[in-house]
Amino acid sequence: DVKVTQSSRYLVKRTGEKVFLECVQDMDHENMFWYRQDPGLGLRLIYFSYDVKMKEKGDIPEGYSVSREKKERFSLILESASTNQTSMYLCASSRGGRGNQPQHFGDGTRLSIL
Amino acid sequence: AQKITQTQPGMFVQEKEAVTLDCTYDTSDPSYGLFWYKQPSSGEMIFLIYQGSYDQQNATEGRYSLNFQKARKSANLVISASQLGDSAMYFCAMREENRDDKIIFGKGTRLHILP
Numbered sequence: 331d332v333k334v335t336q337s338s339r340y341l342v343k344r345t346g347e348k349v350f351l352e353c354v355q356d357m358d359h360e361n362m363f364w365y366r367q368d369p370g371l372g373l374r375l376i377y378f379s380y381d382v383k384m385k386e387k388g389d390i391p392e393g394y395s396v397s398r399e400k401k402e403r404f405s406l407i408l409e410s411a412s413t414n415q416t417s418m419y420l421c422a423s424s425r426g427g428r429g430n431q432p433q434h435f436g437d438g439t440r441l442s443i444l
Numbered sequence: 445a446q447k448i449t450q451t452q453p454g455m456f457v458q459e460k461e462a463v464t465l466d467c468t469y470d471t472s473d474p475s476y477g478l479f480w481y482k483q484p485s486s487g488e489m490i491f492l493i494y495q496g497s498y499d500q501q502n503a504t505e506g507r508y509s510l511n512f513q514k515a516r517k518s519a520n521l522v523i524s525a526s527q528l529g530d531s532a533m534y535f536c537a538m539r540e541e542n543r544d545d546k547i548i549f550g551k552g553t554r555l556h557i558l559p
Contacts, residue, residue: 339487361545372535372551380545388546420489424545430496432479433547435489 333357336421336436344444349408351439353421360426362404363433364388364396367418379404380426411443447471448536448550456556463523465553467536470517475541478519480510483533483552495519531557 337352355362363378365388375388377396385396393415397405404423408415418440422433449468457463469478480492495503495510503510511520523530536550 363546370551373549375546378546418487422489426545430477430494431545432491432494434491435481438487438489440487 334421334423334434334436336419336439338439339437340440340442342442342444343408343411345411345413347408347411349411349441349443351406351408351419351421351441353404353406353423353436354402355404355423355434356402357423357425357434358401359423359434360401361424361433362398363422363424364394364404364406365420365422366390367420367438373420376406413443415441416443417441447548448538450534450536450550450553452553453551454554454556456558457526458558459528460525463526463530463555464511465521465523465534465536465555467519467521467550468517469519469536469538471538471540473540477539478510478512479537479539479547480508480519480521481535481537481549482530483535485532489535493521526557528557528559531555 334355343349364376365373367373374390379385379398395407420438421436424433425431447470476497478495482490493503493505493508495512502512507524509522533552533554535552537547539547
């Protein structure tokens with residue numbers, strides 16, 4: 331089974347802090363994604379990556395950056411956390427190049443910015 | 445404009461009854477795929493079922509089936525013989541061939557199964 335592991339289930343940080351959310355997958359997937367999920371808004375794509383050291387902006391990249399130094403790891407960075415970044419963050423991975431491949435998700439990180 | 449529309453924000457269904465969760469989509473790409481995911485209250489997103497735009501038959505996975513009506517751009521999820529453990533949020537999603545591997549999600553339907 332595919333395993334996508336997010337480093338924390340719950341995280342509390344303060345406004346202005348630099349926050350790192352880590353995601354690791356064990357299935358050698360090419361693609362990795364970061365979403366945030368808010369009530370009534372569904373999942374919104376922040377950033378994604380098709381390969382090591384590659385990154386693409388999603389629909390809501392402002393205030394975020396990402397890093398993919400190794401194929402299995404995709405990090406989401408909040409450069410200077412703000413209260414409007416309080417949300418559920420979901421990481422996903424998928425095999426590239428085949429349309430029927432689902433994205434596999436981690437358990438999510440509930441981030442609170444105080 | 446929304447690409448994926450789930451018109452039912454919430455549903456209540458009696459245990460053991462069949463459930464249909466609605467999903468309509470909008471695309472001009474002839475090649476696309478449709479997915480359904482389940483999200484229990486614990487938060488993880490669980491992949492349930494996939495339907496490709498060129499698939500001749502409706503997809504089925506155990507108690508889950510997808511009622512795919514291409515002309516109507518509809519991809520409803522049917523859960524047969526519902527169980528208490530089916531209570532969760534359900535998301536319909538679409539991948540368009542010309543948009544690489546990105547998936548667009550609907551806003552979800554919260555399903556409550558009543559004992």
